[in-house]
Amino acid sequence: MADQFGIISGLFVHSLSFWWVMIPAILLGTIVGAVPGFSAANVIIILLPLTLTVDVEVALVFMMALYCASQLGNGIPAILVNIPGTGGAAATTLDGYPMSQKGEGPRALVYCFMASIVGGLIGTTFVLAALPILSRVGFYMHSVEMVVVMLFGITLIAVIAAQDLLKGLLAGLLGLLIGAIGTDHIFSTPRATFGFLELYSGVPLVPALIGLFAISEVFLLIERGSIVKDEFRSKVMSTSFGDTLRLMKESASQWVLTVWTALIGVVIGIVPGAGASIAAFVAYQQARTFSKHPEKFGTGVPEGVTAPEAANNGVTSGTLVPLMAIGVPGGSTAAVMMVVLQYHGVTLGPRLFIDRPELAYGVFTAMFIAYLFMIPLLFPLARYMSRVTLFPAFFLAPLILSFTLLGSFVPRAYMFDIGLALAFGVLGFIARKTGYHVTAILIGIILGPLLEQYLMRALRISRGDLGILFSSNLGNALWVFLIITLMIPLVRAVIRNRRKETASDAG
Amino acid sequence: MRDKPGILPELIIPVVALAFAAYYVSTVWELPFQARVVGVFVGGGIAILSAALFVRFAYEVYTGRKGLGFNQFFSSPEFEFKRYGLILATVLLLLLMPVFGFALTLFLYVFGTVLMLGGIGRIGVAVAMAAAVTAIAFFVFIWLVRVRFPLSVIDRTILGWIT
Missing domain, CATH: 1.20.58 (Methane Monooxygenase Hydroxylase; Chain G, domain 1)
Known part of the structure; x- marks a missing residue:
């Protein structure tokens, strides 16, 4: 134990010496994360010629810093222009963008950075401290447990639908059905593909995300003229560095929420196949459930930014646990990292902690230091970034459209995907104009196929017996927790009404 | 009368959802149970919610809160x-x-x-x-x-x- 502590302490100091790799990787990762269609995995693949030729430690530090920064970068366009960099930041738009519209872009960005960095630091520390235990989490989370985890995220549809239940639920169900396009997971038979071969593997997430958020936003932006309402323009312009420091202090007060949601992110990140999107939606749902003012969520409250951002950055360290502990990548970025490490002759798995502890633990210490470097690099930029919201529509709309449309082409290199993004843009515009929430549609598209996959797997094992969903202790505990989180808002509403009645009777 | 929001734009999403659900179910009808279960359940849910919305819209038009047409949907x-x-x-x-x-x-x-x-x-x-x-x-x-x-x-x- 003392040996391990000594190794880890030494590794922190050692990781600091890689500042010259981390700083460019953080800046590149932040840009990559902010552009829809790009992901850390894509960029690491593109830069394989570089990472394969340099020393393994340098390659590892570069990949770690880029990965962490890209996760943080996802939240920037989600807050400023209502365009999440990936699905992991979709929940951030719910409160981040309303804050920008009120001229609170700098505040939302500072909360985003603080939650991301602190969430990342907590996640990394937790993983370093509890790696042997955490590496077993994947063994206990089977398809049954994952069905319940998915339902945590999907219940967010009902939360979003609170303002107009019928419209919200319909939007969510439409999203679930769109998510079920393509071949099924067991028989591989195509479903509702409209005859397009491009839809056999399902609806690609990036064009859907770009259409529902970016293109529909541009269509609405034309009418508004700019993102920030005129009366709030001076508020954005007058933000100083002193304000940023004050906001950092203010955002640090949400440490309980940050810790809680970052740990949600770590645990969900450990499960192979699960990811930042699920973690962010679950965290948002949890933050709203346990908030003192849940009715304000969706109108631009900082907690609505903190929870999803802490969670999706908690995922970054969680994803690496199965990779380092048992040699199974927890996501696409981890898979690419595995390729790089194997090329360098590093065999991943339990032996790595004995044979090369400097690499096994070094991954996480590098991650920790990368998050620390983000503090001086990114916070001073928050007030300048937020000025994007002041640009006129004739300037912003062509920029958003051209880069996001090109971004929708990147993952699969089909022209079809640009057309798909446009189709989702029209759908998103009509939905937003008529009061159907696009986030509910997106939750359905993201979580629908995953829920179906886990549900089908469970039903296949039980030969169609739904009783399997209640067959495990952990699963049953999660069911109970799910029911409790669904009941809390109702119980609170009843208590609130009783208090009002008592107060009016007394008056 | 002109100030009342038109009901027709609000019908677009339910009508599209219903049409898509019908198309989806038609493509999975012949498939094994596991491959069509999501389509059937979600499609059924869409049908029920759309029907409820249509009733609500009809009531809103009947009570005069909303009018027919596309009023307030299109901008200048x-x-x-x-x-x-x-x-x-x-x-x-x-x-x-x-x-x-x-x-x-x-x-x-x-x-x-x-x-x-x-x-x-x-x-x-x-x-x-x-x-x-x-x-x-x-x-x-x-x-x-x-x-x-x-x-x-x-x-x-x-x-x-x-x-």
């Missing part, structure tokens, strides 16, 4: 022209990129959209923005990341100069 003709123009420009981008290649199509797209949104008077801004966006996008997507966008003679010539 100027904004509508710009919106349809953007859709048309994007369709043209989609159709012309395989013919004219990446750089030329993107330049024309940005140039056209800036002029359409900002007015003919901003021709200098439009040229500058189109050139800057095309240069950055070419550098990032074609040269650096090597995304497989359709390339024309112009693109290959530029690539030849750079490399």
